[in-house]
Amino acid sequence: MTKLAVIYYSATGHGTAMANRVAAAAEAAGAEVRVRHVAETRDPESFAQNAAWTANYEATKDLPSATGDDIVWADAVIFGSPTRFGSVASQLRSFLDSLGGLWSEGKLSDKVYAGFTSTNTEHGGQETTLLTLYVTLIHFGGIIVPPGYTDAVKFVDGNPYGASLTAGHDNISEFDDATNDALDHLARRVVSVADRLGS
Helix, strand or coil: CCEEEEEECCCCCHHHHHHHHHHHHHHHCCCEEEEEECCCCCCHHHHCCCHHHHHHHHHHCCCCECCHHHHHHCCEEEEEEEEECCEECHHHHHHHHCCHHHHHCCCCCCCEEEEEEEECCCCCCHHHHHHHHHHHHHHHCCEECCCCCCCCCHHHHCCCCCEEEECCCCCCCCCCHHHHHHHHHHHHHHHHHHHHHHC
16 A cells, blocks of 8 residues: 655645645545645734634644654655746745655655645646746655646646646635646546555
8 A cells, every 4th residue: 555645835725625635635546645734834913914824824834744753654746836936836945855864865756746836826836836846846856747648637737847726816715627627637647656666
């Protein structure tokens, strides 16, 4: 059974919902799954005026947060982050930067990796966020498994690099079928490849 870690940072809750969707699809595909959020590094008072950010913080702050041990445990890891100026959020970047010791011991290599992201606007940096994430994972010695156009659903959402959501400025809470299908396909593909590599 493939062990999958879903490690994500979410501010306003879109990443939390995406991570849970990925986890459910991976479990349905036969994987053992850990979902771990990256702990918030900002003072909650700094985003108190943002109701969605505060609600997501309150809903997740007492859940287990990600550590390097979650990656060591896993055969495959799917990372998630909102886009920040075309790259991952600083909270996830800080987590990745903390893994140098494990990297130097070779404990991050030879694992399957993929990613998902969200933006407020269409073309708001989704592809560059995933590509810059993958640069780090290449340094880990990871095996990058993007969805490509390996299923008809990818011709609908149009993102061969990972799964992505355009959230809009109103902080939508319901995802469309294209987004859900893309998240499900990403999870199944990562589990399938990890299964084959582990057999």
